[in-house]
Amino acid sequence: MRILGLLCLTAILAMGCQTLSPAKPRTAADQLAGKVWLLAGYYTGTQFVPLQPGEGTTARIIFKDDGTLGGTTGINEFTGAWAMQKTHSAGQSPFSMKIKGLTKVASPNPIAAKFEQDLVRQIGSARFVKKGKDSILFLGEQNEILLQFIFRKADSVF
Secondary structure (H helix, E strand, O other), X not given: OHHHHHHHHHHHHHXXXXXOOOOOOOOHHHHHEOOEEXXXXXXXXXXXXXXXXXXXXXXXXXXXXXXXXXXXXOOOEEEEEEEEOOOOOOOEEEEEEEEEEXXXXXXXXXXXXXXXXXXXXXXXXXXXXXXXXXXXXXXXOOOOXXXXXXXXXXXXXX
């Protein structure tokens, strides 16, 4: 019995020692990649319009580790590329993203068509990103908020 206890203690200590190696620090880009981000607000060109999850849009975006992105405007699907530099002292990072491909499903009405045009334009206009706990803001050249996305776990309803 004493030998079994000693073996268990040795195994626990050995496992604990393996976890003492320093973990690689996560970069801001690591925190964006691999998550599905739900659109929570966008700039129309004249005003910022906040959206409630589950109401008004199903627009989403996912940033992949390889510098590509994919998503949906809620009407059409898109693919593209993204790049981010190191975070500045203000908590924001120089950022760029570009849509390279967009499906061509017709919008169901003029309001939806305008929304999609605004969203696609703002994606291409983003110059900075600012990451919050479960949100990201994309800012324009003058630090104006163009897009806001929130993180929702895969099993969330919205």
